[in-house]
Amino acid sequence: MNKQYQGSETSTEIENVSKSTQGSFPGLIIREKEPANYEYPFPMLDDFITPDNQFFVRTHFPVPDISSKDWKLTITGEIENEFSINYHELKMLPSKTVVATLECAGNGRANMVPKMKGLLWEQGAVGNAKWTGVPLSVLLKKAGIKSDAVEVILEGADKGAITEEPKSPGEIHFARSLTLTKALQEEVLIAYQMNGKDLTPIHGYPVRAIVPGWYGMASVKWLIKIIVVNKPFDGYWQTLEYAYWSRPDGHPSLKPVSEVQVKAQIARPALSELIEKGTTYTITGAAWSGEKAIEKVEISINEGKSWEVVDLTSQPMPHSWVLWEYNWQVPIKQSKYKLMVKATDCAGNTQPSEHDADRRTYMINKIIKHEVEVQ
Amino acid sequence: MNKQYQGSETSTEIENVSKSTQGSFPGLIIREKEPANYEYPFPMLDDFITPDNQFFVRTHFPVPDISSKDWKLTITGEIENEFSINYHELKMLPSKTVVATLECAGNGRANMVPKMKGLLWEQGAVGNAKWTGVPLSVLLKKAGIKSDAVEVILEGADKGAITEEPKSPGEIHFARSLTLTKALQEEVLIAYQMNGKDLTPIHGYPVRAIVPGWYGMASVKWLIKIIVVNKPFDGYWQTLEYAYWSRPDGHPSLKPVSEVQVKAQIARPALSELIEKGTTYTITGAAWSGEKAIEKVEISINEGKSWEVVDLTSQPMPHSWVLWEYNWQVPIKQSKYKLMVKATDCAGNTQPSEHDADRRTYMINKIIKHEVEVQ
Numbered sequence: 001m002n003k004q005y006q007g008s009e010t011s012t013e014i015e016n017v018s019k020s021t022q023g024s025f026p027g028l029i030i031r032e033k034e035p036a037n038y039e040y041p042f043p044m045l046d047d048f049i050t051p052d053n054q055f056f057v058r059t060h061f062p063v064p065d066i067s068s069k070d071w072k073l074t075i076t077g078e079i080e081n082e083f084s085i086n087y088h089e090l091k092m093l094p095s096k097t098v099v100a101t102l103e104c105a106g107n108g109r110a111n112m113v114p115k116m117k118g119l120l121w122e123q124g125a126v127g128n129a130k131w132t133g134v135p136l137s138v139l140l141k142k143a144g145i146k147s148d149a150v151e152v153i154l155e156g157a158d159k160g161a162i163t164e165e166p167k168s169p170g171e172i173h174f175a176r177s178l179t180l181t182k183a184l185q186e187e188v189l190i191a192y193q194m195n196g197k198d199l200t201p202i203h204g205y206p207v208r209a210i211v212p213g214w215y216g217m218a219s220v221k222w223l224i225k226i227i228v229v230n231k232p233f234d235g236y237w238q239t240l241e242y243a244y245w246s247r248p249d250g251h252p253s254l255k256p257v258s259e260v261q262v263k264a265q266i267a268r269p270a271l272s273e274l275i276e277k278g279t280t281y282t283i284t285g286a287a288w289s290g291e292k293a294i295e296k297v298e299i300s301i302n303e304g305k306s307w308e309v310v311d312l313t314s315q316p317m318p319h320s321w322v323l324w325e326y327n328w329q330v331p332i333k334q335s336k337y338k339l340m341v342k343a344t345d346c347a348g349n350t351q352p353s354e355h356d357a358d359r360r361t362y363m364i365n366k367i368i369k370h371e372v373e374v375q
Numbered sequence: 376m377n378k379q380y381q382g383s384e385t386s387t388e389i390e391n392v393s394k395s396t397q398g399s400f401p402g403l404i405i406r407e408k409e410p411a412n413y414e415y416p417f418p419m420l421d422d423f424i425t426p427d428n429q430f431f432v433r434t435h436f437p438v439p440d441i442s443s444k445d446w447k448l449t450i451t452g453e454i455e456n457e458f459s460i461n462y463h464e465l466k467m468l469p470s471k472t473v474v475a476t477l478e479c480a481g482n483g484r485a486n487m488v489p490k491m492k493g494l495l496w497e498q499g500a501v502g503n504a505k506w507t508g509v510p511l512s513v514l515l516k517k518a519g520i521k522s523d524a525v526e527v528i529l530e531g532a533d534k535g536a537i538t539e540e541p542k543s544p545g546e547i548h549f550a551r552s553l554t555l556t557k558a559l560q561e562e563v564l565i566a567y568q569m570n571g572k573d574l575t576p577i578h579g580y581p582v583r584a585i586v587p588g589w590y591g592m593a594s595v596k597w598l599i600k601i602i603v604v605n606k607p608f609d610g611y612w613q614t615l616e617y618a619y620w621s622r623p624d625g626h627p628s629l630k631p632v633s634e635v636q637v638k639a640q641i642a643r644p645a646l647s648e649l650i651e652k653g654t655t656y657t658i659t660g661a662a663w664s665g666e667k668a669i670e671k672v673e674i675s676i677n678e679g680k681s682w683e684v685v686d687l688t689s690q691p692m693p694h695s696w697v698l699w700e701y702n703w704q705v706p707i708k709q710s711k712y713k714l715m716v717k718a719t720d721c722a723g724n725t726q727p728s729e730h731d732a733d734r735r736t737y738m739i740n741k742i743i744k745h746e747v748e749v750q
Binding site: 077117153155165166168169170172173175227229231232233234235236239240243245248249250251252253254255357358360 | 452492528530540541543544545547548550602604606607608609610611614615618620623624625626627628629630732733735
């Protein structure tokens with residue numbers, strides 16, 4: 001851990017392994033114990049690849065207990081050849097490894113005013129890992145997609161009933177659809193490894209989807225079924241949850257949350273960290289965007305009056321975050337300073353100054369003021 | 376009013392005109408004052424055609440104040456020729472008159488156990504009227520629909536913000552879409568008359584849609600815009616409200632409530648009405664189904680052990696209710712009796728014995744036990 005890291009998360013204590021219900025997650029912040037929703041303390045960021053036991057956890061139901069021997073994946077719907085594949089057979093197929101950042105669609109929700117509904121993630125519902133598996137496109141080609149197919153539903157083994165409003169229709173499996181276009185992109189994986197090791201139970205063992213460029217809810221864990229459909233899927237987690245308002249026809253219409261929005265985050269200094277006046281402080285962080293590589297990250301020390309470009313310390317590439325740093329000549333004047341960062345991707349997408357209410361409590365990437373104290 | 380009618384609604388007093396905020400509605404039951412939601416006391420049913428001042432009222436926002444001079448309707452979207460039409464021009468076009476039953480998708484909600492969310496309509500959120508206007512298909516043909524069009528959005532002038540969950544995305548106009556197939560059916564009207572007179576403000580003056588066979592929410596009042604679209608519309612009132620769960624792919628998927636489900640209702644005796652033992656009592660009521668004419672209505676006096684077919688006293692036809700009656704030889708035995716009725720339409724659709732939870736609080740047509748007291 002960087003010695004400059006002195007801060008701690010403000011709203012929730014970092015709980016240790018003994019309090020965790022789901023094995024070994026030293027240092028993860030528990031946002032909800034059951035089902036497991038654990039946050040990475042983002043000020044700890046040092047490495048380009050997030051270790052699996054520090055990777056944030058988002059679950060909707062209890063973690064299913066599936067052995068690789070019993071697991072199988074069924075492909076059905078608008079296809080020519082319905083089939084099932086077991087774990088051994090899947091691992092025999094040609095594999096691909098991708099580096100992909102997964103971010104929860106509600107990451108940053110805790111920073112919104114007024115308080116929003118939903119899990120109050122601060123900055124740490126994001127992580128970057130190496131994922132290995134079989135491209136979904138390989139399985140879809142084997143299945144033979146019919147010409148009227150438009151989407152692909154990914155179904156997890158995790159299930160349950162949501163009894164608070166908005167209620168689920170009884171007990172349902174977690175499921176999410178991809179557009180056929182996205183499903184056929186070669187980086188979309190049916191993955192069985194994270195950072196070169198078998199997935200852990202909480203991250204989807206034995207097999208999960210990895211959908212680089214889309215928010216985490218699309219990377220369905222404990223994947224057991226793929227259904228090709230000829231109509232857009234209006235499932236629970238893309239209408240009632242993980243949906244936002246778009247206005248293509250002048251009317252608000254609910255659309256499934258999908259592509260990750262461009263965003264930069266400061267790791268250090270932590271929020272409210274004390275910084276010694278007149279020193280040089282290396283501000284660090286990460287930045288990412290959905291389908292595009294990051295082009296630049298800028299920082300402002302004076303609340304947006306002027307911006308400076310920071311150094312990128314890892315190679316920008318699509319689907320993965322980039323690390324960055326900036327050597328700050330800390331002023332002599334003792335005061336609170338509000339640091340602001342913004343990222344721009346190579347398609348010119350950048351961050352808004354306000355959260356668009358049509359996004360509801362998702363896709364939160366407005367530029368925030370990160371307050372620190374110089375003494 | 377039939378002299379046998381002695382009952383009254385149990386949960387809400389019938390309020391008179393002086394209490395109404397929306398003009399002259401003698402005898403309508405106020406379920407909500409503002410916005411106006413008024414129910415027809417169904418035990419008063421005598422006539423095949425419901426007078427306009429007894430017709431139930433369902434509004435989501437304050438009634439817009441529009442003069443026929445200012446009104447115009449704009450047709451836009453996936454069409455060859457965008458145009459607007461004013462009230463005078465609309466009335467010059469060839470018109471059509473249809474008899475259509477409108478039923479609120481939540482009619483009968485008050486009878487559900489446990490209590491459901493939403494306006495607690497008893498039996499009277501239904502009425503049958505004669506509607507005159509220009510077929511929507513005439514306007515769509517004039518506009519020239521593009522080949523990729525799939526739906527037609529109907530937008531009302533009524534608007535506002537819903538600030539309770541599920542929240543609307545700020546202030547929005549009431550809007551609902553029809554499938555293109557339905558929109559092109561000749562009975563779907565852009566209507567300016569109800570029962571041979573101009574619409575009243577609360578029923579959509581100057582112009583509303585009438586969508587026979589679909590629940591009332593599709594018959595958009597104060598119609599000002601028609602938008603032809605090439606993707607299914609996921610607007611507020613067909614995803615968050617007025618939507619139900621269907622499971623075409625084995626997964627629950629939200630679908631817009633549309634076609635009216637077959638249903639029979641008893642008008643008299645009213646609920647809990649006292650009936651003299653040993654007499655003949657004429658049980659009356661109505662029955663309707665979405666796109667199909669009613670074929671038969673059956674009644675059971677013994678809680679479903681045996682059923683008898685009742686007499687239909689009006690001509691069965693699609694989109695309209697049929698009136699029915701049955702001469703009951705009231706037993707000598709003093710007791711409570713549970714009357715049950717069920718309708719079957721000419722496509723063989725009939726009523727279920729239980730409400731399917733996937734319908735949420737809509738499309739309520741389960742067979743109910745209508746309790747009366749023989750003394």
